[in-house]
Amino acid sequence: MFNELFQEKNVYRNLVGGRWIESKTGKLIDIYSPIDGSLVGRVPAMSKEEVNYVIKNANEAQKDWMNYPINKKAEILYRAAAILDERAEEMGKILTYETAKDRKSAVGEINRTADFIRFTADAAKSLEGDVLPGDSFPGTKRNKLSFVRRVPLGVVLAISPFNYPINLSASKIAPALMAGNSVVLKPPTQGSISSLFLAQVFKAAGVPDGVLNTVTGRGSEIGDYIVTHPEIHFINFTGSTDVGAHISEITSMKPLLLELGGKDAAIVLEDSDLELAADNIVSGAFSYSGQRCTAVKRILVVDQVADKLVELLTERIKKLKVGDPREEGTVIVPLINEKAADFIMELVEDALQKGAKRVYGEKREGNLIEPMLFDNVTLDMRIAWEEPFGPVLPVIRVNNIDEAIEIANKSEYGLQSSVFTKDIDKAFYIADRLEVGTVQINNKTERGPDHFPFLGVKSSGMGTQGIKYSIEAMSRPKAVVLNFNKDY
Numbered sequence: 001m002f003n004e005l006f007q008e009k010n011v012y013r014n015l016v017g018g019r020w021i022e023s024k025t026g027k028l029i030d031i032y033s034p035i036d037g038s039l040v041g042r043v044p045a046m047s048k049e050e051v052n053y054v055i056k057n058a059n060e061a062q063k064d065w066m067n068y069p070i071n072k073k074a075e076i077l078y079r080a081a082a083i084l085d086e087r088a089e090e091m092g093k094i095l096t097y098e099t100a101k102d103r104k105s106a107v108g109e110i111n112r113t114a115d116f117i118r119f120t121a122d123a124a125k126s127l128e129g130d131v132l133p134g135d136s137f138p139g140t141k142r143n144k145l146s147f148v149r150r151v152p153l154g155v156v157l158a159i160s161p162f163n164y165p166i167n168l169s170a171s172k173i174a175p176a177l178m179a180g181n182s183v184v185l186k187p188p189t190q191g192s193i194s195s196l197f198l199a200q201v202f203k204a205a206g207v208p209d210g211v212l213n214t215v216t217g218r219g220s221e222i223g224d225y226i227v228t229h230p231e232i233h234f235i236n237f238t239g240s241t242d243v244g245a246h247i248s249e250i251t252s253m254k255p256l257l258l259e260l261g262g263k264d265a266a267i268v269l270e271d272s273d274l275e276l277a278a279d280n281i282v283s284g285a286f287s288y289s290g291q292r293c294t295a296v297k298r299i300l301v302v303d304q305v306a307d308k309l310v311e312l313l314t315e316r317i318k319k320l321k322v323g324d325p326r327e328e329g330t331v332i333v334p335l336i337n338e339k340a341a342d343f344i345m346e347l348v349e350d351a352l353q354k355g356a357k358r359v360y361g362e363k364r365e366g367n368l369i370e371p372m373l374f375d376n377v378t379l380d381m382r383i384a385w386e387e388p389f390g391p392v393l394p395v396i397r398v399n400n401i402d403e404a405i406e407i408a409n410k411s412e413y414g415l416q417s418s419v420f421t422k423d424i425d426k427a428f429y430i431a432d433r434l435e436v437g438t439v440q441i442n443n444k445t446e447r448g449p450d451h452f453p454f455l456g457v458k459s460s461g462m463g464t465q466g467i468k469y470s471i472e473a474m475s476r477p478k479a480v481v482l483n484f485n486k487d488y
């Protein structure tokens with residue numbers, strides 16, 4: 001099924017207008033595995049002319065797709081989900097090789113994506129419109145009825161990050177398609193190959209020609225051109241705050257949905273179940289080496305239980321398996337590249353110089369960093385505020401709840417926070433005051449289940465994802481008003 005993707009061994013093509021086409025310019029990007037530096041494959045670096053052709057195809061195809069019956073669109077999505085489930089092991093291997101995601105999480109990402117796609121098809125089938133009587137409004141007679149339904153926006157540009165190239169591409173594509181849009185997918189360069197496999201799954205499931213297209217190429221080279229292209233009608237972006245803010249600046253009035261970086265805090269109170277808190281914090285902070293936007297990225301713990309919490313965390317962190325993501329049970333895997341590891345070590349050096357206590361972890365070899373825990377982190381340290389996107393966890397001790405809330409809210413980010421306490425009144429007191437999209441009570445910060453609304457405030461994003469919310473974001477209300485000559 002995946003043979004069509006290849007121009008020749010290891011050289012990939014892009015899906016454009018229903019055909020897999022090779023690079024016209026011959027310019028290719030080598031994708032190396034973060035595991036061992038071996039060549040995973042080569043993808044085209046598309047030129048502006050090629051991008052124009054892709055977008056033209058997407059616009060033409062959308063005219064028919066918007067009138068395609070919802071139940072037929074849903075059938076295509078059900079088929080795509082079934083293929084993903086069948087191919088989960090095979091695609092999981094590619095994902096692991098390309099992004100160093102451990103095998104279990106890689107296969108899990110693909111199965112989760114299949115569930116997401118099925119749920120999206122169902123959700124779109126039960127979308128309802130409105131019929132509004134005009135005479136509810138003062139001064140209006142019973143001679144007006146407004147029929148309101150949702151219509152597509154046109155061509156959606158989906159831009160996904162390296163850490164979930166399959167899931168965060170599909171969670172844009174599926175709702176966009178069900179809303180009647182066509183899609184241009186610009187995958188992360190490191191993650192392009194996995195994303196091209198995903199595109200083939202949609203094609204094999206029956207997505208009509210031109211309705212889903214791909215553009216590979218470096219965001220730094222082709223990104224500005226695509227996002228400002230006048231025939232792109234909506235941008236659904238997940239990635240770093242820097243790139244998201246840049247896109248927002250240069251796209252003027254184009255509608256955007258931005259899911260960006262985070263600095264999620266786990267707030268641990270004196271009355272919490274500390275074992276539960278430690279279990280959640282360790283899996284929340286270190287899975288996929290902390291390369292998740294929703295990873296726990298700082299702990300704000302009340303002083304009187306801080307020693308005990310640090311002890312419980314250390315016991316657990318010591319047991320995390322470090323190394324090759326292809327081996328069963330590995331949690332701490334090589335980071336996506338050495339540059340990411342360099343940045344993390346800068347934050348670590350800064351914290352150590354300013355007096356943070358290293359509780360666990362010091363080794364770094366190339367792009368592999370062992371899990372690290374730092375205590376007595378203070379607010380003058382960069383690690384208190386910046387997003388490492390790696391396996392490094394700072395503990396900040398606080399005196400009371402209000403101090404925890406104040407520090408949590410001082411962050412430029414506002415994705416999620418956790419609160420660990422047995423006192424529901426305190427939990428709600430804190431939850432009400434935190435400036436974030438979601439507060440988790442007695443659980444790690446995390447996105448799923450995927451039909452929940454998922455959003456960041458402040459520098460963490462703009463707009464809301466989540467199945468029904470994504471469909472709404474990628475459509476708009478259109479009203480047709482029926483005017484009667486007489487009151488009825």
Ligand code: NAP
Binds near residue numbers: 162
């Ligand atoms: P990134 O560097 O911002 O890249 C994200 C995507 O944007 C990639 O496809 C990238 O392409 C593309 N891009 C880069 N420059 C562009 C430009 N000028 N115009 C258009 N697209 C451009 O992020 P990342 O390193 O892949 O992912 C890690 C970041 O994403 C972290 O900050 C993390 O918190 C955030 N994230 C947020 C969420 C969320 O839902 N809130 C989820 C996951 C990740 P190239 O790969 O070719 O550069």
Ligand code: G3P
Binds near residue numbers: 164168445446448
């Ligand atoms: O970082 C990706 C984002 O979508 C989080 O998903 O399941 O890791 O919380 P999850």
